[in-house]
């Protein structure tokens with residue numbers, strides 16, 4: 506039913522670009538979290554280049570889920586920075602040409618960027634363990650150290666070990682309105698597709714950096730969203746990627 510209801514037909518939708526621009530102007534480009542402590546990151550593009558030791562082809566061929574799980578290992582701030590940049594970093598800005606948002610490493614239907622990335626930093630040299638929000642516009646993390654965050658989040662997953670043993674777990678979360686304001690129900694489809702793009706970029710960049718990536722759709726939505734302080738409707742976690750060393 507949802508698929509049928511979210512089809513584009515010859516009857517529409519018709520886009521009202523002025524209304525869309527006005528609505529987008531009223532929405533944050535990324536969640537502000539201005540009162541949270543800020544953790545600067547090494548420059549994203551340089552970090553991504555620096556950690557990438559494989560060609561794209563070799564990374565595609567090397568990507569596989571770590572079947573025996575992840576084993577706890579520390580990683581560097583460059584890795585954290587490079588993977589965040591691969592997920593959502595700002596790569597090109599054409600706002601002067603009339604586009605409402607700077608463009609990012611992963612594509613987004615209409616350039617509306619409904620996804621927000623959070624990183625559970627479990628074992629990153631130079632970053633106190635905790636759950637952090639990634640601000641792509643200034644390439645910083647925001648959040649307070651929280652040594653209990655991994656345990657709290659792990660308890661909301663079907664396979665808690667991946668969360669506990671990851672060096673970093675990325676939570677791809679959606680503010681659906683940014684997409685549905687233009688595309689209606691189809692914007693929901695786009696948001697999920699975009700999570701796939703983002704996860705794949707993280708996967709390939711992780712493999713390129715000599716790490717394994719485990720994609721995780723097995724979480725208890727309501728419990729995880731409660732831990733994340735999301736209402737589970739307007740904002741919800743849609744997909745996660747645990748990155749670390751294969752056991």
Ligand SMILES: Cc1cc2nc3c(=O)[nH]c(=O)nc-3n(C[C@H](O)[C@H](O)[C@H](O)COP(=O)(O)O)c2cc1C
Nearest residue numbers: 568569570571572663664719720721722723724744
């Ligand atoms: C949308 C999606 C959700 C997934 N969720 C889980 C999960 O919760 N737990 C898990 O162990 N694997 C999960 N996986 C990983 C798949 O089981 C895995 O990709 C599949 O077995 C193919 O193996 P490969 O990744 O090594 O190619 C997920 C994969 C996708 C694409």
